């Protein structure tokens with residue numbers, strides 16, 4: 457029988473990906489995503505999770521989630537605007553706004569959803585968005601959904617941003633202009649130049665939007681990149697995720713009261729997708745409470761990040777110019793990078809290779825995400841495996 461259009465499409469495209477070695481095989485974990493993970497019966501030192509503070513497995517968060525599930529059930533039962541808003545959601549939004557030093561906050565079901573909903577609620581086809589060329593996929597998709605003109609500027613290049621901001625403003629073609637950047641870029645661990653971005657935004661009357669998925673819980677005593685630079689009253693949209701340092705799931709916008717009110721009536725994932733589950737909301741409240749009361753976990757995270765960086769550098773690896781605990785180990789050639797990551801895996805270290813097109817050609821890297829939950833013994837073991845494989849492959 458003749459194949460359908462869909463069957464032909466899938467056959468051709470999957471075949472191409474597989475023949476080029478670009479088909480991503482997913483290894484399911486047989487354990488929690490902690491500092492040691494189990495895959496196919498093997499225990500591995502895990503340097504690939506975003507569970508930066510170890511909170512995904514924290515007993516206080518688990519207890520909060522279990523208590524909330526007992527009281528409210530496993531699902532919120534409706535979208536926020538029908539009757540899915542629980543007291544827990546309101547409390548979580550209050551805690552986030554206090555933590556972020558803003559007037560208000562709105563919670564979404566994920567960080568991805570949040571970018572899809574927030575950008576398109578404010579920007580439209582009469583507007584323009586200046587977007588860092590390395591911004592996350594959810595920002596790119598959120599920008600596209602808004603139908604605004606998208607103007608990418610060179611990564612963290614403030615001369616290019618200023619030039620483009622001036623051009624866009626002086627063209628007189630757009631009603632509103634927004635600048636969007638990640639707070640911390642997760643491939644290299646570098647921090648956005650927010651003070652300069654704010655200056656340019658003030659000069660040209662531009663709305664500011666910072667997605668701090670990787671800076672929240674990590675920088676600025678936990679409150680993130682915006683607080684790190686002391687700019688809490690200068691950034692219009694502070695985006696964050698509850699899924700990385702906070703260990704749970706969900707996304708949020710923190711900002712002025714009017715902005716949050718608008719998002720609550722115009723943001724489509726808020727209006728049309730079921731609310732965050734009670735367990736996730738309660739665990740997130742607990743995570744923020746822990747971060748608000750102590751910086752111990754951040755200190756451990758940074759200490760572990762510095763330790764791993766020093767160790768890899770001493771061994772002779774190129775660790776790039778990260779300004780955060782994210783530690784790339786840049787190998788360069790794509791297939792060499794993949795081989796290096798595979799050998800690390802076989803010897804007990806789970807550190808994913810990241811290659812073109814996710815990062816520029818020739819800058820393939822194995823990316824390490826140390827967390828507060830790693831012990832020095834685990835990091836020493838990982839470093840000794842790095843040394844062994846690095847020497848075997850003549851990389852150091």
Ligand code: PMP
Pocket residue numbers: 566567568569571592594638642667669670697698699705706707
């Ligand atoms: N923004 C950035 C910068 C991210 O790195 C990610 C996650 N990779 C997201 C948004 C999406 O967040 P979530 O996983 O909560 O959907």
